[in-house]
């Protein structure tokens with residue numbers, strides 16, 4: 256299996272959302288000897304569309320889905336083949352990229368949670384993984400620590416913030432920790448007993464498929480929608496959905512890490528405060544504004560040492576808790592433990608010059624705030640392309656830090672420990688002639704990441 260695949264999914268013509276003439280984009284797909292597909296586009300004969308030229312991609316697409324293909328067909332071709340990798344403990348990432356209204360949410364999350372053929376890829380994957388967990392649980396006592404289930408996380412990224420869709424849309428910050436890892440953490444909460452807690456994105460434990468379905472539905476309802484350049488109910492954020500195979504023991508061990516980290520927060524703050532306080536008392540300001548040692552005060556080294564020793568003690572507890580998590584992962588009899596599927600429903604890329612296309616349905620004008628968000632989205636998507644290309648080209652420096660989106664994805668592209676990762680991108684393309692430029696831009700984006708990811712055989716086939 257290739258380490259990186261690019262698929263294209265053409266959506267059918269919309270029946271109600273546009274009053275434009277329902278002309279389809281003329282496209283031809285050619286399969287090459289290396290089994291990859293190239294796509295040629297011919298500009299539509301609509302007079303007022305500008306910037307339209309014929310375009311042909313390289314043979315980089317693993318498969319092209321047409322408008323009649325259901326979510327079930329896409330699942331069978333894209334997700335089913337990678338489930339064995341997840342059951343082997345690996346991380347697999349699926350990113351949906353396309354302009355606004357092209358079908359990313361339809362594909363990843365889905366709008367029909369009852370008809371199995373139309374389940375989004377995420378729900379269908381959860382169904383199959385839940386069934387596999389239930390099969391493995393037959394050998395495990397009901398309710399025991401080793402019972403397998405699905406750990407679900409769902410959040411949306413906007414600017415430098417994340418919003419937890421399974422925890423009342425709680426706002427979290429995206430930061431790089433001292434260990435170089437990206438952490439997504441909420442505000443510091445003071446609990447009723449005076450202790451503080453810094454919550455990461457919540458993991459909902461789901462022991463049945465119905466649990467997953469209920470949580471996903473609730474999370475989807477919380478996702479923000481705004482006006483894009485294409486429609487008024489656009490998801491103006493990147494939604495990340497993580498489905499992980501977990502046991503109760505693993506979830507408890509991770510909760511213990513959060514507890515220990517929370518205990519550390521006030522102690523580390525006190526150590527810093529004591530250090531600063533002592534050093535400030537040790538200097539005085541002269542009349543000409545300079546700081547000189549204060550002859551009347553000797554730094555209380557013992558006080559600083561006591562505060563730092565307490566901090567070191569609690570850092571040790573955090574480390575012990577983290578070691579316990581790692582030991583659980585390594586000693587588990589389930590090779591699937593920690594196996595993860597990460598779905599990313601990227602915010603729609605925006606193409607401002609298409610606003611004046613004749614025949615488009617009238618839409619509310621974007622506010623300056625929405626326009627700013629649109630620009631941030633485009634910046635994120637550009638950063639993502641550069642990261643995928645740099646990884647595929649095995650460049651020594653991968654520019655993960657160029658956007659909050661790529662900072663968050665780093666942990667999934669490069670999971671810690673011995674686990675491997677696989678990534679696929681699904682390009683969602685509108686077949687509507689009025690969307691020609693936007694669709695061509697989507698395919699061009701996929702073409703660039705696909706060319707970077709191709710192996711020697713692919714490159715030879717392309718040049719032949």
Ligand SMILES: Nc1ncnc2c1ncn2[C@@H]1O[C@H](COP(=O)(O)OP(=O)(O)OP(=O)(O)O)[C@@H](O)[C@H]1O
Nearest residue numbers: 266267354355356357358359360361489490602603
């Ligand atoms: N392949 C498809 N088959 C049938 N309907 C589709 C398909 N793709 C999209 N649609 C419909 O088109 C509408 C817009 O799709 P969707 O919300 O998935 O777009 P999107 O790319 O996520 O847009 P945005 O980025 O603006 O949120 C929805 O009503 C969806 O059900």
